[in-house]
Amino acid sequence: MKLFKYIGLTLAACSCLQFASAQQAAKLKAYVQVPGGKPAPMELERGDGKGSFFYMVKGTDQLMTASAASCKLFYIITPAEMGNALRDYYGGETAEARKQFAAIKKKYAAFAGLPGSPCTQSALHELTCAVRMLDFPAVKTLAASIPGVDSLQGSDAARVAAAKIAGMITDTPDSLAAIQGAIDALKKDSKLYRDVDTEAYSWLCYALGRAHAAQVPAEQLSGTIADDKKKAASDAVDCYCQAVMSSHGAQKSLPADALNRALGLLWAMPGVKEAAAKSPAPMDKAAWAKAPADLKDAAAMARYFKMMYDSENAGELVNKIDAYYFNAKEGTGKGD
Numbered sequence: 001m002k003l004f005k006y007i008g009l010t011l012a013a014c015s016c017l018q019f020a021s022a023q024q025a026a027k028l029k030a031y032v033q034v035p036g037g038k039p040a041p042m043e044l045e046r047g048d049g050k051g052s053f054f055y056m057v058k059g060t061d062q063l064m065t066a067s068a069a070s071c072k073l074f075y076i077i078t079p080a081e082m083g084n085a086l087r088d089y090y091g092g093e094t095a096e097a098r099k100q101f102a103a104i105k106k107k108y109a110a111f112a113g114l115p116g117s118p119c120t121q122s123a124l125h126e127l128t129c130a131v132r133m134l135d136f137p138a139v140k141t142l143a144a145s146i147p148g149v150d151s152l153q154g155s156d157a158a159r160v161a162a163a164k165i166a167g168m169i170t171d172t173p174d175s176l177a178a179i180q181g182a183i184d185a186l187k188k189d190s191k192l193y194r195d196v197d198t199e200a201y202s203w204l205c206y207a208l209g210r211a212h213a214a215q216v217p218a219e220q221l222s223g224t225i226a227d228d229k230k231k232a233a234s235d236a237v238d239c240y241c242q243a244v245m246s247s248h249g250a251q252k253s254l255p256a257d258a259l260n261r262a263l264g265l266l267w268a269m270p271g272v273k274e275a276a277a278k279s280p281a282p283m284d285k286a287a288w289a290k291a292p293a294d295l296k297d298a299a300a301m302a303r304y305f306k307m308m309y310d311s312e313n314a315g316e317l318v319n320k321i322d323a324y325y326f327n328a329k330e331g332t333g334k335g336d
Helices: 002-023 080-090 094-107 118-132 136-143 154-166 175-188 190-194 198-213 227-247 253-267 272-277 285-290 293-308 316-322
Strands: 028-033 040-047 052-056 063-067 073-076
Touching (some): 080 094, 080 118, 094 118, 118 136, 118 154, 154 175, 154 198, 175 190, 175 198, 198 227, 198 253, 253 272, 253 293, 253 316, 272 293, 293 316
Antiparallel strands (some): 028 040, 028 073, 040 052, 052 063
């Protein structure tokens, strides 16, 4: 008998906890004009995941529902914590912003898919943070589980598509066919591909660069790239350079990593180390004129890195290769 009483008390306690949890569920402030009504401030109770929302009629306990698309005005007021996360995001505090976006996504999960939902928007920003942090296993997981993804349009939808491809990075030789195939498929969706913004495009270039570079064995990177792998290495460098130019100004980690990887490939090209060993550092005009194109490209790339990026993002090759740089315009009166 006592056992049943204990079970009953336990169930009652659990019910109270569930009720309290429901009562404390996050709500959203919004400014809405429902069909047949006037514009008014409103507190949203939750969404249904399909573009509709629930709200309480003011002064009553009557719960109503409406489709956001049917409203003449539907504007969710940005929660304070979202504003804080965005401030860190645009301030370059990527790791901290990522944590905040993950928490906001969870807190407002009941509103996924609504226009301007902090849940869906936080998921997008969290995804971007993961790419910028080069955390591609997480990118793969996050891109596959964006809450309210079906509500995304334009550049937001295209960004998720590009992130899914970035999430395919494995640095294995078979990744080239998979990544190239995924990019080709994205290009065939002309409407979606048209909406790929410059940063998302840099993700595609970077992913393809990693896939081409994966064709070059690691021992060749530390030594000399074989003739039959020169094209793969050159294609990788080209893709990395496109990634740098496309993401320039957006953030530093991905383009810096692309430059470091490109320098590693150029330094391993046939004849480069040998030519550098015979050249003065910095090179003079005569040495520069005779230097292999790959060495000159590497020196110019290293100098660009030092001009544009923080030393903390530099690989060990940056300073080493930059030492050979020669400004071919010196003394011409055309500027440095």
